Amino acid sequence: MKFLFPQQFCTRPRCLISVSIPLFRNLYYQVSSPLNPTQLNHLIDNAARFKNLKHATQIHTQIITINYASLPFLLNNLFLLYAKCGSIDRGLLLFSTTRDDSRNVVTWTTIITQLSHFKMPFLALNCFNRMRCTGVYPNQFTFSAVLPACADALVVAHGEQMHGLIWKHGFESDTFVASALLDMYAKCSDVSMAEKVFGEMPDRSIVTWNSMIVGFLKNKLYDRAIGIFREVLGETLVDPDQVSFSSVLSACANAARVDFGKQVHGNIIKRGSITVVYVKNSLVDMYAKCRLFDDAMKMFYNTGDRDVVTWNVMIMGCVHNDNFEAACSYFQAMRREGLAPDEVSYSSALHASANLATLIQGTSIHAQILKTGFMKNACILSSMITMYGKCGNLLDAYWVFEETEDHNVVSWTAMITVYQQHGCANEAIELFEKMLKHGIVPEYITFVSVLSACSHTGQVEVGFKYFDSMTKIHNIKPGPEHYACMVDLLARNGRLNEAKKFTESMPIKPDSSIWGALLGACGKYGNVEMGREVAERLFELEPDNPGNYALLSNIYTRHGMVEKADGVRQLMGINRVRKETGCSWIEFRNQTFVFTVNDKSHSRTDEIYEVLKKLKELVKKRGYVAEIQFATNSVEGSEEQSLWCHSEKLALAFGLLVLPSGSSIRIKKNLRTCGDCHTVMKFASEILGREIIVRDINRFHRFTNGLCSCRDYW
Known part of the structure; x- marks a missing residue:
């Protein structure tokens, strides 16, 4: 490996170099009188404090020049320095050029930790395997570092192998290792194993309890997350912290458990955690998602110093409550206060603009994104595709999609959905096939869009092929939206009896979207008897939906059954259902x-x-x-x-x-x-x-x- 030395080393053999770190501002050294390892280590610590990559490379150069590259403690700190400077690539290059006899367990653990931190799970696992091949045994810190990589890889088999090694090396009772282990199982959706690890732990810190709460939260087991929090409150040796409060408030928000959320709010005040911004943001989010928007606003305006997360929570709360104009207003107010929006801010504002179908607002946000350099952010670009699509600009949506460098499943799905919404069903199906060829794994919502596209082109066989592939190939359990698409697919083709049989044979209970698809087809094809039967089911499921009454009334009217049509309108009056004004x-x-x-x-x-x-x-x-x-x-x-x-x-x-x-x-x-x-x-x-x-x-x-x-x- 060839290192580039500072210019003064090349032109002046005995030049004095000034080290521009405050603690060593007056320290000068000559090549003939180098710094000792302790002094170099101090330089590394101070460079890390200022995250100065230039200083890091200068110190690295000196370590190489004066032949200290074999000292493990200097190498370990140099790895950390590069990581703190955001240059994991240089850290990897340094690691790859270090001799095996200069690497100890701390060296390997340091590089594994940084690879996990920088979301490179498979490289971290590879390093762990190489470490063991060189005869270096992992310690409890190594396992705590590699288990998050197993979690990020979402391959539970890797985690199970680590679990076996932990038992082999006798670290199963270590609190931090056990916490990382149950966190790994929870993130890999193996909740039963996470609970088993939790139950076998002799000592539990608040970190352990939080891992369990967060694990249930991530797996959408909100009531169980709340249950674990209740147990924390009953413990005498641990106190809930900001992670505990934030996580349980998120569970309350998603489970609509506002009553318990208010109790948590009281507990937060009692324990003096109400001043923590992180907790305040979670309270705003909980009240907004539970549709207590006035309470959310009170918390927001009483927050004091509001960071970008606080504003984002409020904007997303408006979006959650379908108050899209308010979401755009909060976004503009945040910018007026001098706060720079992040990817969540822009994505939420674009989402609000999309639902308002305000192209001017959307293009204005697009211009701001161009100025602030977020045009390579996949999340923002996906929201932008959706925004242009919902504002009726199909060409601009496709232009943004084409300009996206790194497509993920979200951007592919966004474009497929836009095509489907614009009636370009064949293009949606073609893009879906192209996505599969690129090796992108479709998600739940992807299939909703592509099955809807099949429905709107009458491609029954293709639709059933994709529907069957959900479980057989992609391991996705079909939901009500997918079944509704399949019923619609059959019904639109006039195959009403098949659609009804399909509905009655489904493994899930048909909801209003499924019966609604069938009722719409009954109106189109004039099946009065089936239309009446389906409408009666819909009246039970959603008695306040005026659309169902209108559809049945129209079916009767078109077949000259005026008295029955009048009867449906009278039923609307009895149930106090008003037809929405067009x-x-x-x-x-x-x-x-x-x-x-x-x-x-x-x-x-x-x-x-x-x-x-x-x-x-x-x-x-x-x-x-x-x-x-x-x-x-x-x-x-x-x-x-x-x-x-x-x-x-x-x-x-x-x-x-x-x-x-x-x-x-x-x-x-x-x-x-x-x-x-x-x-x-x-x-x-x-x-x-x-x-x-x-x-x-x-x-x-x-x-x-x-x-x-x-x-x-x-």
């Missing part, structure tokens, strides 16, 4: 304009209706025939006129009135767009040569040249 909105010059059916509140109402009148004439010349079955609650004989007062048509007319010629028109709707509006949009896109993008509650419809991206299959 509305559509469109953005223009940083303003959002909202339209409802028969809306005449806009200042340019006369012009809007005049544009509608002209559009109606144009589409009729092209063969448009009103689909009056979608004219609900209208007087007989006025069905066609009522159709032309639907909110999305009014939004379209406003867009044609104010937006530049040739530009895209983007409309959002809070309900599913009706078939008549869908037809009009297709005609309008062809006649006017405009791209019209309608985002309804289910998906995007991109109308161009008289065609829709959903291929009339939505």
Whole structure:
């Protein structure tokens, strides 16, 4: 290995070198009179305090020059110095050039610890095996260092082998080793073994108890995490610390155990831990996730000094409560206070913008991300793909995906989902196949998107192939969303009886999403009897959902069963269920304009209706025939006129009135767009040569040249 010496060593043989570390500011040394090992060790300690990589390389050079490279204690501290300076690569290079006889158990343990810390678990395990091959025996510190690597590798077999070695070397009773062991089992989802290790421990510190609480938390066993915390409170030799409080508050948040969360809050005040920012943040998070937003706000504003985590918790709390406008407001307020957003801040703000479908807000955040250098962050880029997709910008979403250097399963899934939402089902399936070829293992949500894509293209065989592969190949247990996609896949193809049999044979109890998919297909294919039966099941599951009543009422209406349709509407009245008012909105010059059916509140109402009148004439010349079955609650004989007062048509007319010629028109709707509006949009896109993008509650419809991206299959 060739080392580069400082320039002064090359040009002046007896030059004095100034060591720019405060403690040794006045210390000078000559090549002929080098520092001794103790002095060099002091230099390493001070360089570590300032995390100065330049000083580290200078000290390393001196150690090599004066032939101290074989001293283990200097090498160990030099490894630590490089790690603290964030240069694990230089530490590895140093380690690889060190002779075996200069490495002791401390040397090996140091490098294993740093590899675990830098999330290089397989390298850490490899070093552990090499250490044993050289005849160096691990100690309790080595096992405590390598077990986190087993946990990060998520290969429980490695951890089990370590467990055997721990017993062989007699360290099973060491508190720190046992804590690391149960933490490893918990992270590898082997909770029973974690509990066994915990039960066999002769002494338990708060670290041990915390490992158990966190283990249950990570495996979503929230009630058991709360139970362990209760046991901690009953112990006389240990007191809960900030990790205990934070973890149990997270369990309360996820289990919606706000009553116990309030008791924990009282305990925190009693023990004087309320001043710890880490604990305060957890309290804000707990109250927000339990939908006690006022309490969350009180905690937030009483926090005092708020760090970026505090703001992130508040932003995510707003997102969790579907208060997306407030999330964006908190994000902007954080920036005004001079705090630099991190990846969580940006991802949460992008998520809020996506749900608001505010493209201007999303592009503004994109610009900030470019300025702050986060464009290589996979988490942020995935959120950005979703944001552009939900704002109707398919091309920009794909551009961000293509610009992403290191794709992970989240970014692949985000792009597949965007394709699926935009009706590009074939592209979604192709991208899924490409992801598999790249060796990326799909996740639960990935299959939801790809099965939905199969459903919207009628690819029954392909859909069942992917569905079967979940358990047979990828070891993913299908959930309600996947079963809903499969029912929808069969039902959309008119195979209603098969869909019903599939529903009744499922290993899980069908939920509202599954029965809802079947009811929608009953409406499409006119199966009145099955529609009535399915609707009755839905009325039991979600009696307050007006959509189910509306679907059944429409089925009856379209088959001339007016009395039964009236009966459904009367049932809504008895159950005090109100149908959500349909509305559509469109953005223009940083303003959002909202339209409802028969809306005449806009200042340019006369012009809007005049544009509608002209559009109606144009589409009729092209063969448009009103689909009056979608004219609900209208007087007989006025069905066609009522159709032309639907909110999305009014939004379209406003867009044609104010937006530049040739530009895209983007409309959002809070309900599913009706078939008549869908037809009009297709005609309008062809006649006017405009791209019209309608985002309804289910998906995007991109109308161009008289065609829709959903291929009339939505």
